[in-house]
Amino acid sequence: MRVTSPAVTSENREPVEESPRAKRLILGDPLTSEKLDDQLLPKRRALPIFASDALSSVAYAPQELLMILLIGGTAFLAFAPWVATAVVVLLIVVVLSYRQLIKAYPSGGGDYEVARKNLGEKSGVVVAAALLVDYVLTVAVSVASGVDNIISAIPELNPGRIELAVGFVILIIIVNLRGVREASFAFAIPTYVFIGSVAVMIVVGLARTALGDPPVASSAEFAVQGEELTQAAMILLILRAFSSGCSALTGVEAVSNGVPAFRRPKVGNAQMTLVLMGSIAIVLFAGLTALGLISGVHYAENPCNLIGFDCATQVQPSLMAQIAAGTFGMGSIPFYVIQAATACVLLLAANTAFNGFPLLGSVLARDGYAPKALNTRGDRLVYSNGMIILGIAAIAVLVIYQANLTTLIQLYIIGVFVSFSLGQIGMVRHWRRSLREIAALPPDAASQESAALTRRSAYTGLVINSVGAAMTISVLLIVTITKFTHGAWLVFIAIPILAILMVGVHRYYRDVEHEIEVDDTTHFGAEGDVALILVNRLQKPVIKAIDYALAAKHENTFAIHVAVSAEESAALQRQWEEHSIPVKLVIIESPYRSYAAPIAKFIKKYRESYGSSVVTVYLPQYIVGHWWESLLHNRRSRRIAQQLMLVHGVSITLVPWLLDSSELIYGRRSRPLPGEDRAGRPSTPEIQRAGRRATRPAGPPQPEKESTPVA
Structure with a gap:
């Protein structure tokens, strides 16, 4: 039996604003890619x-x-x-x-x-x-x-x-x-x-x-x-x-x-x-x-x-x-x-x-x-x-x-004359190469006529850029000699350092591209599918994560609770049985009060026992509207997610739960739906009670074939 969510909640509204109000006020409304031609400039x-x-x-x-x-x-x-x-x-x-x-x-x-x-x-x-x-x-x-x-x-x-x-x-x-x-x-x-x-x-x-x-x-x-x-x-x-x-x-x-x-x-x-x-x-x-x-x-x-x-x-x-x-x-x-x-x-x-x-x-x-x-x-x-x-x-x-x-x-x-000089030298080589390519054209009449025009423009460009190269190189030498001791030496340090950094970035991207390139020899060999829902306390965000995990129809689904307090674990077990949650709860002891390491150990033992399964970890996460709220929420879940992503075979699914303050980002409906107030909440006591009932399971779970996880 699936755990169902309220029919109408604030978290499933469509966002009506693509950027914060302050950003839109300063920068203006976003432009679509189709407007790019309109941004081009006349002379x-x-x-x-x-x-x-x-x-x-x-x-x-x-x-x-x-x-x-x-x-x-x-x-x-x-x-x-x-x-x-x-x-x-x-x-x-x-x-x-x-x-x-x-x-x-x-x-x-x-x-x-x-x-x-x-x-x-x-x-x-x-x-x-x-x-x-x-x-x-x-x-x-x-x-x-x-x-x-x-x-x-x-x-x-x-x-x-x-x-x-x-x-x-x-x-x-x-x-x-x-x-x-x-x-x-x-x-x-x-x-x-x-x-x-x-x-x-x-x-x-x-x-x-x-x-x-x-x-x-x-x-x-x-x-x-x-x-x-x-x-x-x-x-x-x-x-x-x-x-x-x-x-x-x-x-x-x-x-x-x-x-x-x-x-x-x-x-x-x-x-x-x-x-x-x-x-x-x-x-x-x-x-x-x-x-x-x-x-x-x-x-x-x-x-x-x-x-x-x-x-x-x-x-x-x-x-x-x-x-x-x-x-x-x-x-x-x-x-x-x-x-x-x-x-x-x-x-x-x-x-x-x-x-x-x-x-x-x-x-x-x-x-x-x-x-x-x-x-x-x-x-x-x-x-x-x-x-x-x-x-x-x-x-x-x-x-x-x-x-x-x-x-x-x-x-x-200094910098501009370095670029002037090398640019003009490059243009000289460009025109010389163009002249060699023109000379290699076949000797028919049509190509000779077009080659004559191209040769003339190439010679013109070669003369102009040769003079430009000679003059800009001379000026670069003059500027270097006359300004070097007056502070220009800093520029001659900055340019090589920046150039080395750019070459390093290029080498890094090249190596990463080679590493992730598709080939015919790499096989991942996943053989199973298991979902883990991380649970601290039984709350609506956890119910929503369970709902999503069940909707995905994984082969096995477990709720994982890392026990750092015996009292909290006992309270969670009582709530789990009271609400008849249709997912098996696995409690992992953590005497050193860490979270990611025990979960990673559990995943490793499970894959050793049941094969190289794909493990999907569901993490509830609050969506907030104020910057300071992000300092008060989600710190642990983010750390756990970052650490679990280093475990082989694990993918992370963040399940968002929109707090009321998130309306600052997503806005309000101009017209409420039937049975809602303007904030999107149920407007009558009957609907409110129905919404609360919808968050609870309708009955005891149906018997399913489950694999027992490694404790």
């Missing part, structure tokens, strides 16, 4: 999403360039136009090179995929590690720079620099977790306001200069205490200024990593977005560098080196703030518009990393170099696990370095 929305890093870097790249040159004194500012020109030329070459990469590898792997397919596994993981490190630093540098600009406008906020930075990272995480489409809406306006306002400032500043009324920066009156340098030190200083100016190139690779996020035609839209991003970045970088020199901006690495500046009580304004104040006037509406737009776009520049990091992480997870969880889309169809990991890492860096931009910038761009 006008992809630009602020993928280009915000490259565009925002023009706010601090000219500042860093001039700051390094000022170490040698104001006379070194004469080298600034030439250094800026070299940065612009490099940016043009890199943009052209990545147009070729997007065309050849549009799957979203970017430099990682190029290096892995053309240079081998080790080069691929080094590129991936470098990009991941650079994405973390992108978030840290962008947020720190944004906070710097906010403090330049409101110096009173300086004591809360770290708290502001951490708060902004958390805000960006939440916005990105809501989905790519909503993030594009949130980030589009500040990015376009920044582009427009800075462009207007450059035009106005250059027009004033042409009319004989150039803007004057607030720091132009301060002399600079320069260092005495040897000829070698002068060259190194100029090279260091060039490497700091090259921070304007960060973010260029994000478009190649994000091709899958574009609308069709994906390659064409990604290439157009890349060209627009590069063109705007070049114009803004060149214009701000020119205005910085015209207005006489003196931005020192150590503000105390500015003669006449009170570094003890004043905060050094950023280059952008000084140019805006000199062009439009301190405290004017355009000044605050530019400062607000600059701060916003610098903060939002971190968003480039929040798109590139998860996409790259998903590719690495797909290839087995990262945990599989990074390839799982969240409720809003974004790779939420990657976003959360990136946010936590960036917050850690900001806290460790006190959100200090000058310190963080020394760690920056």
Whole structure:
């Protein structure tokens, strides 16, 4: 005779909510997989999403360039136009090179995929590690720079620099977790306001200069205490200024990593977005560098080196703030518009990393170099696990370095130029291989005509990527030499460690895959079927577990009670007989008060006596609605389940029992069923009594053929 359950109970209601209310309030309702195409981006929305890093870097790249040159004194500012020109030329070459990469590898792997397919596994993981490190630093540098600009406008906020930075990272995480489409809406306006306002400032500043009324920066009156340098030190200083100016190139690779996020035609839209991003970045970088020199901006690495500046009580304004104040006037509406737009776009520049990091992480997870969880889309169809990991890492860096931009910038761009260099070398090999394959085509007319077109594009790509490889390798050497002793050595430690970890993850997944692969020689040979229901006290969850076990019609079914107290065991036996439970109760003594070990011993002896039976262990488990309730329930059952899963031939079946608080998760019915209240409980005394009677067995058990378990 089966033990029956109530006809209508709260635990068999269908859940009406798929996620907690607080999560839905913050992130929005979950999206179905069919909505994925709706999340793809057109060019006008992809630009602020993928280009915000490259565009925002023009706010601090000219500042860093001039700051390094000022170490040698104001006379070194004469080298600034030439250094800026070299940065612009490099940016043009890199943009052209990545147009070729997007065309050849549009799957979203970017430099990682190029290096892995053309240079081998080790080069691929080094590129991936470098990009991941650079994405973390992108978030840290962008947020720190944004906070710097906010403090330049409101110096009173300086004591809360770290708290502001951490708060902004958390805000960006939440916005990105809501989905790519909503993030594009949130980030589009500040990015376009920044582009427009800075462009207007450059035009106005250059027009004033042409009319004989150039803007004057607030720091132009301060002399600079320069260092005495040897000829070698002068060259190194100029090279260091060039490497700091090259921070304007960060973010260029994000478009190649994000091709899958574009609308069709994906390659064409990604290439157009890349060209627009590069063109705007070049114009803004060149214009701000020119205005910085015209207005006489003196931005020192150590503000105390500015003669006449009170570094003890004043905060050094950023280059952008000084140019805006000199062009439009301190405290004017355009000044605050530019400062607000600059701060916003610098903060939002971190968003480039929040798109590139998860996409790259998903590719690495797909290839087995990262945990599989990074390839799982969240409720809003974004790779939420990657976003959360990136946010936590960036917050850690900001806290460790006190959100200090000058310190963080020394760690920056090393990773991106490692990936630039290996990616361009990989593209050179790709085009050379393509030319060899074209040369091997059969010599018929049709194939010759198509081969000529393909050969022309291959030669074009080979030339562009060869120049790109030569320039990026040179810059990598310069950046390494000039920044290594200023903190960049940490990056050269982090990249190999991360690469080794990724190779280790790949080896682990490979070994597990080999271990679980189906073959024709492995046989498990199960010969029997027995169910064990673990019983502590006779309660409704136990009755439900018995009901489930009997419904499964196992060959043998036993209730197991581990006796740690003689009084409890005697009380359970009396209840068992009183309620005529149709399952044999087996009591196992446990003098050492352990639970899993006696059960495991019982299972082992049973299988020795009756063959290699499949043993199904039924464990009742409470389902609760409050997080703190999970600390008060299920601790023992979870430990027992974890230990029994290590026993051969055992499978665990968790039988849920929904407590009333679980309605916080599953919700309430909008309309009660007949005979129910709104909570789903029987609404009349007669039905309530019937429900209680239904939990008891209808009569004594029918005689069954049972095997006696090993005691």
